[in-house]
Amino acid sequence: MSNLAATDSLILLIYGFFMLTAGFSLKPAMTSGQQFMQAGRVMPGWLCGMAMLGASLGSQELLGMGAAGARYGLASVGFFALGSIPAMLFAGLYLMPVFYGSNSGAAASPQKQDKFAARSIPEYLGLRFDRKTRALNACMFAAMSAFSAGIALYAMGRVFVALHVLDQAANTLNLSPSRTLLLAMALPAALVLAYVLLGGLGAAMYNQALQFCLIVAGMLPVVLLGLKRIGGWSGLKAAVLPNTLHAGTHSLSAGAVVLAVGAGLVLGGGTWCADFRLLQAAMAAKNVEAARRAPMIAAALRVFVIIVLILPGLIAVDLPTPHTSIVIHNDSGVIYHEITVVPPAVEEGSGLVPAKADADGKPVMDADGHAVLDYAMATPNMLLQFLPAGLLGLGMTALLACLMGGVAAGVTSFSTVFTCDIFQAFLARNTADKRLLAVARWAAVGGMLLAFAAAWAAMRFSSMLDAMLLVFAVVNAPLFAVLMLGAFWKRATGHGAFAGLIAGAAAALLHHGIALPRGEQPGIHGGWIAILHHPASELVLGLGTAMLAFLVSLLVTVVASLLAKPALAEDLKGLVFSPTARPPAIGPWWKRPEAMAAVILSAAIAVSLIFI
Amino acid sequence: MFYDPRISMGMLLTLIGTILTAFGLATRSNADVYAKSMGIDANLWWGLVLLVFGIAALVLGRRGQIKLEKKK
Numbered sequence: 001m002s003n004l005a006a007t008d009s010l011i012l013l014i015y016g017f018f019m020l021t022a023g024f025s026l027k028p029a030m031t032s033g034q035q036f037m038q039a040g041r042v043m044p045g046w047l048c049g050m051a052m053l054g055a056s057l058g059s060q061e062l063l064g065m066g067a068a069g070a071r072y073g074l075a076s077v078g079f080f081a082l083g084s085i086p087a088m089l090f091a092g093l094y095l096m097p098v099f100y101g102s103n104s105g106a107a108a109s110p111q112k113q114d115k116f117a118a119r120s121i122p123e124y125l126g127l128r129f130d131r132k133t134r135a136l137n138a139c140m141f142a143a144m145s146a147f148s149a150g151i152a153l154y155a156m157g158r159v160f161v162a163l164h165v166l167d168q169a170a171n172t173l174n175l176s177p178s179r180t181l182l183l184a185m186a187l188p189a190a191l192v193l194a195y196v197l198l199g200g201l202g203a204a205m206y207n208q209a210l211q212f213c214l215i216v217a218g219m220l221p222v223v224l225l226g227l228k229r230i231g232g233w234s235g236l237k238a239a240v241l242p243n244t245l246h247a248g249t250h251s252l253s254a255g256a257v258v259l260a261v262g263a264g265l266v267l268g269g270g271t272w273c274a275d276f277r278l279l280q281a282a283m284a285a286k287n288v289e290a291a292r293r294a295p296m297i298a299a300a301l302r303v304f305v306i307i308v309l310i311l312p313g314l315i316a317v318d319l320p321t322p323h324t325s326i327v328i329h330n331d332s333g334v335i336y337h338e339i340t341v342v343p344p345a346v347e348e349g350s351g352l353v354p355a356k357a358d359a360d361g362k363p364v365m366d367a368d369g370h371a372v373l374d375y376a377m378a379t380p381n382m383l384l385q386f387l388p389a390g391l392l393g394l395g396m397t398a399l400l401a402c403l404m405g406g407v408a409a410g411v412t413s414f415s416t417v418f419t420c421d422i423f424q425a426f427l428a429r430n431t432a433d434k435r436l437l438a439v440a441r442w443a444a445v446g447g448m449l450l451a452f453a454a455a456w457a458a459m460r461f462s463s464m465l466d467a468m469l470l471v472f473a474v475v476n477a478p479l480f481a482v483l484m485l486g487a488f489w490k491r492a493t494g495h496g497a498f499a500g501l502i503a504g505a506a507a508a509l510l511h512h513g514i515a516l517p518r519g520e521q522p523g524i525h526g527g528w529i530a531i532l533h534h535p536a537s538e539l540v541l542g543l544g545t546a547m548l549a550f551l552v553s554l555l556v557t558v559v560a561s562l563l564a565k566p567a568l569a570e571d572l573k574g575l576v577f578s579p580t581a582r583p584p585a586i587g588p589w590w591k592r593p594e595a596m597a598a599v600i601l602s603a604a605i606a607v608s609l610i611f612i
Numbered sequence: 613m614f615y616d617p618r619i620s621m622g623m624l625l626t627l628i629g630t631i632l633t634a635f636g637l638a639t640r641s642n643a644d645v646y647a648k649s650m651g652i653d654a655n656l657w658w659g660l661v662l663l664v665f666g667i668a669a670l671v672l673g674r675r676g677q678i679k680l681e682k683k684k
Binding site: 011021025202217388390 | 613614615617620621623624625627628631632635636639645646648649650652654655658662665
């Protein structure tokens, strides 16, 4: 399989066309900055929910879920489900009314609403705390979103080269491998930028909803065919058992369980309750009920998506490993030798998961002589293994859609934060809304250029991929702590929040600087100040750093807030969660968000139990 | 809402479903193509599934769009 068949390319092209269509049909409506940056605040809850889910399923999540399935077995379903769904439900029940800005009841008059409704998370921080907190978070967020969009571009560009999507084009144009990779990053980047410039956040949201449909349409056949091959559900259970026992050698101590639960809470909360890349979709909802429903709908769909994305990885390790083979067959007197050559890195792998290959194509071995597996390739290899020409195009389109959705979320959120919280707040305060539209469009271009620069840098230094968890610990974990205190504790003050954000980020960097995972070189993996302790793995270091950043930030914010003068109760109206100020619940009890959240949570727990 | 997104979802799924079904019918007797999917004509069957979902989404989307335009 070296090139895509005509049918495969046709499906890819049709999807590309549909993405641009969303941009073109929204273009006439883009008359103001508000239309562009907040999709006019007219979106229904279910569309916001699908868009949130689409934005969260960037390429790293998609490949990461397959990788986790291959590496940790069925238990990873529980980790992904319970690590994110409680946080999503919490965001829907308690945080969205505060962030959306109608907790005060001021939503009735549009004039007043504009004053209270934040357009972004940094703007909420500005309303709730003060300008310096807003500026600090805006700068940190802008840097993070551009950087992670770049990393996502690079990660997916690599997969596309591995899947030979662009081989034909590369051959015709006579491109070197690194140029091909550059092309694999530049093409999707240009498409995303085109529809974001045309239709803003709205176009990105419509496309993220399409992306969700494509993921299910493209990945479900792989799951079904894979399950059939392995002998159905019972076959999967039987094949998985020896593997899980093997993985079980990392026996779980009580400390590890505490770490896992704490890390799950911080990671889930830092992602679903604090990350503006996801929350921007919910904040574009048409009213507060829709905004509250959005994360819950995303949670309900996510239970299903987790299964569809983890199972391919799980099946991949349990299939027979391909080996170089010679088949001799006799066709009317002529003897044929059919030789299937398998690269050594693939032969050293486990099932369809290949070993990592070094520059010469030799498999990479760890200290014990076991091959180091390249788990991220589990899902792409499953596509190549099971999908015939035709469906393969659909599977690839699903992967491509994931990349674009994640990158688009990064670019639109960068544009909004730059325009509202850096340009309008500090550079040109009295800007007409028309002008803001132009600024937002240029900011989207700038964000994409920065992302591309980050992707290019990642191409040169591939270890930058490992920095993602550190970036999360520096930016999102402290922000999560500050947002929680801001939204639920009236006494939290601006000085406290500012100190908390800085202390959390500093603690994360410091911890990363004094710890080094076993078997790594000091540098981007940690230990660049002095090596004081050795966590068991990169993941443990990253999770520990995020938790430490969260706790330090929480503590510093509380202490500094208590030392400072409290804010006036008048100024906090609508910005701090208060059960009394909310509008009375309407409709029968089973239609209320609380009931919906309870149903989704029990479904998630049930699914996790079935799989464990 | 600018337009009902179920229309674009329905159109995309219907189009892809039609292509897959047609391709599946054309390559039905070609065992080489379906060696990967264990002899199942996966294009044909999955194409039909997508067609059903696509047309359902289109119908719902059209209704939603008419409602949306009435409101305006």
